[in-house]
Amino acid sequence: MKTPHCDICGKSFSISNNLKRHMKIHTGEKLYSCDLCDKTFSQAANAKVHRRIHTRERPYSCDLCGKTFSHSGNFKVHCKIHTEENPYSCDICHKTLSSGNSLKVHRRIHTGEKPYSCDLCDKTFSHANSFTIHRRIHTGERRYSCDLCGKTFSHANYLTIHHRIHTGEKPFSCDLCDQTFSSVSNFNVHHRIHTGEKPYSCDLCDKTFSHANSFTIHRRTHTGEKPYSCDLCDKTFSSGNSLTVHRRIHTGERRYSCDLCGKTFSRYSSFTVHSRIHTGEKPYSCDLCHKTFSSGNSLTVHRRVHTGEKPYSCDLCDKTFSHAISFTIHRRTHTGEKPYSCDLCDKAFSSGNSLTVHRRIHTGEKRYCTLCGKTFSSCSGFTIHSRIHTGEKPYSCDLCDYSCKTSGHLKSHLRVHNRKTPKQ
Structure with missing residues (x-):
């Protein structure tokens, strides 16, 4: 029996229904629409998972740490953190990862491949999700809103992490120093303090970095690039965070307050360092x-x-x-x-x-x-x-x-x- 395959990209499938769903990628057909935000999808399952962003439904729960998930795929990948199961290994640096997709994206660090290109500013990305979030800079779309303080975000994950400011939840704990973190990315960067790992190296001055974002911002010291501009005084910045903090000079916003001495701060990191004066x-x-x-x-x-x-x-x-x-x-x-x-x-x-x-x-x-x-x-x-x-x-x-x-x-x-x- 002939294996069903796509005539456009050559991908093969074991079930003909999977081929039909796949073909919608090429045709752009999206029959399933969200009744809360009008976003459309090519598959009913994706529309169902998307709706959980609005309803906050997270039906998949980890028995070991209590963390919940709206998507079964993310839940399965998370479970491997506890079992330490990382079956996918990079043949270049031998780093092991819990999913095939993570390995695929990881390999782009070595190859430099950035297959996703923005047609508005020509910026390129190695990850589809990063590209989608970037596009929202141009469109101004911030569809995810905090129901406690009204702050809006361009990505659901940013809202989840932000929400932990209100709840105080820090589910990621370092087993070497017991420091806890509200996001896995902050935990990963912190862990490199102990390991000394600095995987990002500047080819212009040989300086190395433990965080990709720090490396990107550093590169701008050589290029002079300052893509973030204040619309109140035209001052420019090399990072979005610097612009956000700078704008508080104009607005006078100091959102972080010390409950021990009442001192207020415009930057969370400054507040954290200040708190250590008391502790x-x-x-x-x-x-x-x-x-x-x-x-x-x-x-x-x-x-x-x-x-x-x-x-x-x-x-x-x-x-x-x-x-x-x-x-x-x-x-x-x-x-x-x-x-x-x-x-x-x-x-x-x-x-x-x-x-x-x-x-x-x-x-x-x-x-x-x-x-x-x-x-x-x-x-x-x-x-x-x-x-x-x-x-x-x-x-x-x-x-x-x-x-x-x-x-x-x-x-x-x-x-x-x-x-x-x-x-x-």
Whole structure:
């Protein structure tokens, strides 16, 4: 008996009904329509699964972790996380995956294949789902809405992850440090902190990255591409997240609030780092001096004390910097830009921190030392003063046993070693 096959693409099928369904891909025929959003489908099963987005029905439940799914295929793939069953192996890097489709998409990392192309901006994608989500940037379609805060999303998965902000659910747990995450992608990126895996490498500067998005944004430092533009001030950005955070300067939105001290934040990551002031948590440790930090970025910057790395260079005066924000503020000495303005006296400043310190002149706010009663108008002055009581000397000389309380004292000390010997 002749095997049914497609005359257009050659794909063969064991059942003739499957061939009929497949042919609708080529003809574009979509007989099944959603009565809630008018989206159409070529198969009744797909329309049925789609409807669960609106009804929130998730009939497939995992007996081991309680996670629920609207689609049986996603449920089956999830179950393999518990059984550690990864039957599909990449013949290039030997990474194992739980489904054939995941392997197919994964191989495109090695081949560079991006078969999905946007006809509006020529951007290409390796994954059909990424392409579909990207198209919504052009159309403005955000069909998924949070019933708790009204925020809308272009993808159902983004809504699911967002919903966990309200519920506090963090179903993904790291078995090495017990840190929990609201999304599997954040969990995967975190896990690379322990493994040291950085699969994304820049061919222009050899810098490596643990996250694909970080790699994409980094590439724009070389190309100068800033595809995200603010419609209120025309400032451009290399990432969508930077634009979102920037817009809050105009709107004044600070959606994240600390329930212990009432301080508010426009960025969730800043809120998370701030919370560690109260908990004392410092999960990031330097492997050279064992100093601990509350954020990964602080550890990255600190390590440059040991390596001497200063990756940010001013093209106007050749001064170099170990920290991006210091470089940005320095650039303003050349441009004269002072984007931070006091609403009480109209004095302007080149950095937000300078504005914060200045505002204390008007408010009279001072930081108070509980040990001696001395007050300070700046955080840095208070921090340095505290070391008198604690005896902490975090800055040490690599050439001798000298240590001190401030970086300025260390710099002065280093001149003793750098001083040229007088000629005889």
